[in-house]
Amino acid sequence: MIIEENHELILTDEQGKAFITLKVDGYTLKKLDQVIQEYPRLKVSNFIALKKAIAEKSVEPIEIGFWNESIELTISNDFMQASLTIRETLHHIKKHMIDIQSSIKKLLQEHHIIHGIQPFDLLSLSVGKAFIIAQGLEPQEGEPAQVRYLEPAEKKPVIREDGKADYFDMNFILEIHEGSWLGEKIPSKEGGNGFNILGEIVPGKKGKDLLLKYDPKSAYEVEEDGKIVLRSRLSGVIGEVNGMLSVKKHLIIAGDLGLETGNITFDGSIQIKGTVMAGYSVVATGDISIESLEGVNAAKLIKSTEGDVFIKGGIFGKGETMVEACKNIYIKHVNDCTLEAKGNVIIGFYAISSNISAHEVILDERRGKIIGGKTLAIQSILAAYSGNDLERKTELIVQSVDRLLLIDQMKWNAEKSVKQNLEITKLSAQVDQLEQLKNNMNTHQIAVYQQTKQKLHNMESEAKEINYELQKLKKLIQEAKISFIQITKEANAGTVIQIGSKISTLSKRKNGKFLLENGELNV
Incomplete structure (x- = not known):
């Protein structure tokens, strides 16, 4: 079928293939390009053959490409969208407006597209560029699952207005009974349905699910009133195992740990209503709480391998007592003992002649005192006072981090x-x-x-x-960039300030935040 014929060429369509026959010598690609612009359906794909035909002044028909459909419909794999491409000149569209609209309608009917058909203006379309002719309604995602847990006790002493640390109402251990509520999950909900362009229902998406994270040895799930409820398998104290909620065994000692009990090693948490007597030891995987107001006097070892240690009455160690915690140590005061924590050491009033090691060492910034001994932290040390009027050597060290x-x-x-x-x-x-x-x-x-x-x-x-x-x-x-030692009130002469490898011994009273500035101590 001849598409165009003039004194210079013949452009034909042979079963969808495009052929050109040149009638004259000296024909150029520039002239051919002007012809092609008049036929948006034409896709030139064989440029080598075209150049050869022009160069050799061939008068035989040369295949140069193919003819696209005048109107092409593209449907997405999920049947949520259909696009149309019209490959005709604007002049042709104006001249055949009714026929083109009729063809589009027929094409939609043939493909059973009935939903989400979009309005369009043929005269404002870009020739050869696809536009959306039908758009489905996306299904909605339902509400996500909601999970909440029983909150553990906040292990932090409160500093009252008068500057005193209130260790006496500290809710250190939360006791749990068998069958107690530990948490719950409200399941996710189904979202609203959508429709594809064929008018078919597309089911709504279920909201994101969340799993209850717990230690199955100490807790279990049960369905109650449309919720998944988490309950305790045993009595004990709420805790954590590798980031998952758990209930640990809980041992309560009504009086002192000493001659009647002997040394104790326990897989769980220990709550001692009295104290740990001189020379005795207590080791637990969970938290250790020693609640006597008289504190601890010359005990040998108090150690939590996975949790915290809380000593309400403080320690008089007499050079014998060692306290270790995998997490934090909370204590009223410290005298002549050793404290080691992978987390923080928080002291209410004072630390005298003691060796302390932790990530952070924190004393009351209005009244807390560190006198003598060695206090070593990875990140920071905070206190109100260091040393004393007698210029007692007091080492404050913050390690440098690689x-x-x-x-x-x-x-x-x-x-x-x-x-x-x-x-x-x-x-x-x-x-x-x-x-x-x-x-x-x-x-x-x-x-x-x-x-x-x-x-x-x-x-x-x-x-x-x-x-x-x-x-x-x-x-x-x-x-690592902001490690510091802060003495808010008075750092006495004899206080050793060390951050990383930089060290300085104070010769007079100072206060403030000591840190590295341009690689040097700002003492």
Whole structure:
């Protein structure tokens, strides 16, 4: 079929293929381009043959490309959108407006497109560019699941208006009974339905699910009033295992730990209503709370391998007492003993002749005193006073952190975390699928479901631990730049100020925040 013929060329359509025949010598690509502009349907794909024909002045028909459809409909794979492309000149569109509109309507009918048809103006369309002719209604995502847990006691002494630390009402341990409420999950909801361009219903998306994170050895799930409720399997104290809520065993000693009890090692938390007698030791995996107002006198060892230590009445160590905590130590006062915490050491009133090691050492900034001994922190030391009028040697040391080494450790943990999260995503999807079918499962299938769920819990526990390490490393990297020693009232002569390798012994009273400025101590 001849599309155009003049004294210079013939342009034809042979079963969708485009051919050109040149009638004259000296024809140019520039002239041909002007012809092509008049036919948006023409797609020139064989430029080599075209150039050869012009160069050799060929009078034989040469295939130069193909003819596109005048109106092309494209439908997305999910049937949520349809686009039209019109390949005609504006002049042609104006001349055949009614026919084109009729063709579009017929094309939509042939493909059963009935929903979300968009209005359009043919005269404002860009020739050869697709435009949306039909748009489905996207399904809505439902409300996500909501999870909340029983909050543990806040382990922080309150500083009253008069400057005194109130350790006496400190809610250090939260006791739990068997069957107690530990948390709950309100399941996610289904979202509103949508429609595709064929008018078919597209089901709404269920909101994002969340898992209750808990230690299955100490807690269990039960459905109550449309919620998934978490309850305790045993009596004890609320705690945490690798970032997951748990209930730990809880031992209460009504009086003193001493001759009647002997030394105690316990897998759980210990609450001692009295004190730890001289020469005796207590070691627990969980928190240790010693509540006697008289404090501790020359006990040998008080150690929590996974939790905190709280001593309401303080310590008179007589050079014998060692207190260790995996997390934090909270204490009223310290005299002649050793404190070591991976977290922080928080002291209400004073520390005398003691060796203290922690991430941060914090005393009351209005009254807290550090006199004698060695206080070592990774990030900071805060107190009101250091040393005394007799210029007693008092060492305050904040360690320097190797940031490059920490960054390398952080990168290694981050790579491991990414791999674990991919596995968790896969397992989580499996648990979600099984969750939908659990009401119709046989005994074997239920066992598989429980095993998969347990595997997910274990992996999430490991991931939580790695994430905890990542956050800890991140914090150390950030704080490596701002390590300081702050004495708000009076740092007496004889106080040794050391940050990293920089050290200075005060020869007169000073106060303020001591830190490195341009690599040197600002003492």
